[in-house]
Amino acid sequence: MNDSDFDRDLEADVRAELHRSIVAPPVPEYLRGRIERMPLGEKANGGNAMTAWTGHGLSRAVGLAAALAIVALLGTGLFLRGQNRGGVVPGSTGASASPTAAGSPGPTFPPAPTGQHQMVGGFGWIGGETGFIVVGDRELHLTTDGGITWSEARQLPQSTDLGLTFVDAQHGFTAWTSDDATQTRIIQYRTVDGGKSWQSSTVASLPIEPKTGLVIADYFSDASHGVVLVSRRDESSLGPLGPVVSMTDCLLYSSDNGGVSWSSGSAAPCIGDVGLPNWVSPTTGFLMVSQTPPTVAVTADGGRTWKSGILPGVLSETNVVPRLMIPPDSTGRLRFVGSYWPTSGTWSGEAPLVVFESSDGGASWTEAYRSSGNFVSISAFSADHWVALSGGNTASQLTETRDGGRTWRRIGNWQFSVGAMAWSDEKHGMLQGIVGCPAAPGEACSGTGTVYVTNDGGLTWHQVPF
């Protein structure tokens, strides 16, 4: 059995055995009674109060979890890349639905065309009308016509948990690791035929050390040039509250031949504990490397070199949640957009957007302006034209700004929760609806659901057939 087979089996074993072995007993009645007799239960009045609150609350701030989700969404490795290659007539595959004008009821979430919702492991655009979806952990489908038709299922060599990058419809990359008794081997998988077959190469072998794990992020700016960033997550020190985490051995490996061979490791920004790289153009990417003080690392050459700079004026006990970076304009001005998230005390519900600017490639930053808005995801079509997603477990809103986030206009309402979205350009977008979690009825799972695509800038949306 090879490593890839074993990894696949390992995850399947763990999932199957946990489902089989952990069957929680029903809630003891004494506990239910105790909870229902708490002060919160004494005034309970069922559905009417719920309706009133929901209707009011949805027009207000998004909430702490939404702010946290921003961090999560930025780590998905889904990139806004490429340009619109022309209009496409919306397809007839699957159900269709339209977001509605602000304030009016929108569509409910229909069942998947297949009749059964599946776990969506990831999705994104490669450029123009070319995009991909990963169903489950390893079933890859590609589209080259804006989501109207999709390829047959193609098997990934391993889970997408460590990311998946396609530079075009043929060339894709993903990294994984394999252990022997003393070493961890970092393996880069590559495909040159759209995922029909995969080849692998060893990037590096690093010694296994107790109580450490490797964090890995790979990225290719084109079919030839790629990098693998590696950091060691060290939990060998014990503090009063448990292991103290530190990131060490932060290295960068590069390839100029499509991942066939790799350079030896050189010093690099640490990844993993605060964030992973996010890419906003083929060569421009950014990475939060610290929250104390908040520090952003920027690359303009596909990850080969990085500049780090501290974001000024951020109060202590405040995290900067990264949301967006705008690549340098004609004057060389780079913009970083984050939101402030208090890490202690009672949160007021406001998470102001803060726009920082740099004229030296990210080595130093100044605060440009602040704005309001609580969003779970932002994509930029141009320097000042952005689209953002906000909402809760029962509804979502799509808003846009044409002045760099200073003012926002609602352009769509959804009567279901949207977990993530990705845009190729102003025409082509994808979003993932959230439906019930199979393992826990009544709860929502963001990984489970169906995906909608739009080819007309969000006027109409069409459900993909998975």
Next chain:
Amino acid sequence: MTNETSDEAFAALTRRQIDSAYRLAWAILGDSGDADDATQEAFASAWRHRRSLRDPGRFDAWFGRILVNECRQRLRRRARERIRPLPDVTGAAAPDVSQQVSAREVVSQAIARLDADHRIVVILRYWADLSVDEIAARLGVPSGTVKSRLHYALRSMRPRLEDAR
């Protein structure tokens, strides 16, 4: 809307969560007594901090974070007190000598040896079937951290599972 109205709505939301909250606490902690305490404390804590919830549409994720944090604190406390294995499973009460039971025991033992943070992400990912993003939201950490914890957890479980094959 008055505070009283929102308190009533809050109560309705929390009642809806009792069953799923207890199931998740039991899955993470593997002990009825601890699951009872963690569930009750999570609801009490949610009530105390209910004014910090600004969007009821996000209640599930907001409360899920409180619950998981409560479980995490108990796991860490427990680690300083004693070593306790994961629940030795329900369902088939009668001993089963099949290969499946052997694999089950191996998985349970491997998970029991994980520390609190790694154990929680394994349970949330492979038992609750939450996505990496959803887990990140519940734990209040970047998704990269969730991925690295999952990677570390699976890697540390691997030798034990490999031996069992």
